[in-house]
Amino acid sequence: MIKLLAILMLSMRRDVLLALSCLLLREIVLTTAEATVQMRMRTLINAAILFVVSTAPCLGQEKEKISLLLDRSPAKANAIGYINVPSLNKLMEDAGFSSRVTSTVDEVWFIADLELAEMRPKWEAGYAVLKRPVDSERLADSLGGYVDTVESQQVIHAPHQTYFVPGTEHPERLGILRPTDRAFLAGWLTPTMNIQYTPFLNSQANQPEAYLSFMMAIELRNVLSPVSLATRLQSIESLKSNSPESVAKVLASIQGVSVIVGRKSLQQCIVKFQFQNSPASLKPIAAEMLAEILEKNGLSAAEVKSWKVAVEDNTLSLQGPITQSTLSGLMSVFSVQSQAERAAGRVTLEGGEEKQVAYQSKHYFDEVNAIVERTRDHKSQTTGAMASWNDKRARQIDELPTLNVDPEMIQFGVDVATLLRGNALSVRQTNIQAGKVKASQSLDSGYYNDGYGYYNSNSSVDYQRVTDAMARGNAYGNYRGALSQIDKMTAEVRRAMTEKYQIQF
DSSP, X not given: OHHHHHHHHHTSOHHHHHHHHHHHHHHHHHHOOOHHHHHXXXXXXXXXXXXXXXXXXXXXXXXXXXXXXXXXXXXXXXXXXXXXXXXXXXXXXXXXXXXXXXXXXXXXXXXXEEETTXXXXXXXXXXXXXXXXXXXXXXXXXXXXXXXXXXXXXXXXXXTTEXXXXXXXXXXXXXXXXXXXXXXHHHHHSOOOOOOOOHHHHHHHTSOGGGOSEEEEEEOXXXXXXXXXXXXXXXXXXXXXXXXXXXXXXXXXXXXXXXXXXXXXXXXXXXXXXXXXXXXXGTTTHHHHHHHHHHHTTOOOGGGGGSEEEEETTEEEEEEOOOHXXXXXXXXXXXXXXXXXXXXXXXXXXSOHHHHHHHHHHHHHHHHHHHHHHHHHOOOSSXXXXXXXXXXXXXXXXXXXXXXXXXXXXXXHXXXXXXXXXXXXXXXXXXXXXXXXXXXXXXXXXXXEXXXXXXXXXXXXXXXXXXXXXXXXXXXXXXXXXXXXXXXXXXXXXXXXXXXXXXXX
16 A cells, blocks of 8 residues: 555655645545544555655655756757766776776766867756765865855856856755856756757656766757768768768768667667668668768777667667777767866865875876877877877867966976877878879879770879878878877976975876
């Protein structure tokens, strides 16, 4: 009886439950003659009420996830995500990855309006569950920001275009909004917009998080034109004998894409594409085509070529192992997790000013080295993808907080970012020059007739292959030179900082 009442009540709002329970109790008392029955029924109903009331906060907490973030969105978002840090760290350790996510944050969930061409958020908002609650004043001081009040709530305006919003009812929760638009923040804290999201994004937002280590989903409805897409697909080698026009028609009907890593293993990453039209015709070429498209857009994921492909109704899915480089690239698209780690790391530091500088400098040094290692581990199949990756990693270093960091260490970070950015620029310039050379080579029209037929004694094909090889050689040579220089700089600054602060860098 109690279980039945509880099940019914769990589907209702709390205020409705209490009112309904009181009416039931009154009706039973009025219509039941036997006192013993009255007492028993009263006990049963009160027990059910007590169960629902005691579990109501838990139910409220469940709404404080991605679905609620969408409900409270200050503007229309097209991307959502969730990270269970302890679970993901365990999977990374089991897979033998050289790095972990963080040890100061438990969970992160976020929404964003993603600029799809650049894969960079126009804005992003989210919450993180920290190991320890944060104090507003202390966090503001440690970040070099200040405490403000927006919509009757304390917020921290921090450098690098970031607002932090400490939780009130849940002090271990930290809200994060970027960029620092005060009116936009007010719209997030007290939402007034009624945004209608597509079934795709709503369904992804309501996934049970108990089974997830990492999830991100991007809405792509009406993003692609089949006309322009058909032209761009002509350069995709993996299409093989498929018509670019027919492939473009299917791809342009895409509704969204999701990436999921469960709790069992990084060998079971699942990427799903949802279409309006059936993607069955794409199944034979899906893995190679996805790998090639990602490569051309600077998101190399060569492991995708070996993934298992399946089609069910209008959904095409790929499943297989994800590498450290690919996972790192996906997580670096959004910054809510890294900003949460930044805040959590700041509030846990204690000690005098010199000790603060020492620890902050070491943290900065470790962050730069982690970015360099991700760059070294990244395996690009083309020089253009390598340039794009290095440029993004340079921007990551630029965004690292520098308050209380030793000036010599800051200069080290600037020099590393400059080398990575310079390599990206050099590669692009080399590719542009190679393109000009190839264009001039293709203008050759030296055809001759020797009596047996026409032939070209100066065919441009061989020349263009040599030009491509030279461009690749120059690009990779420059890249290896940059990494070698970074290694030398790293060793020098490590020795200097270790000697200066007497802690091992």
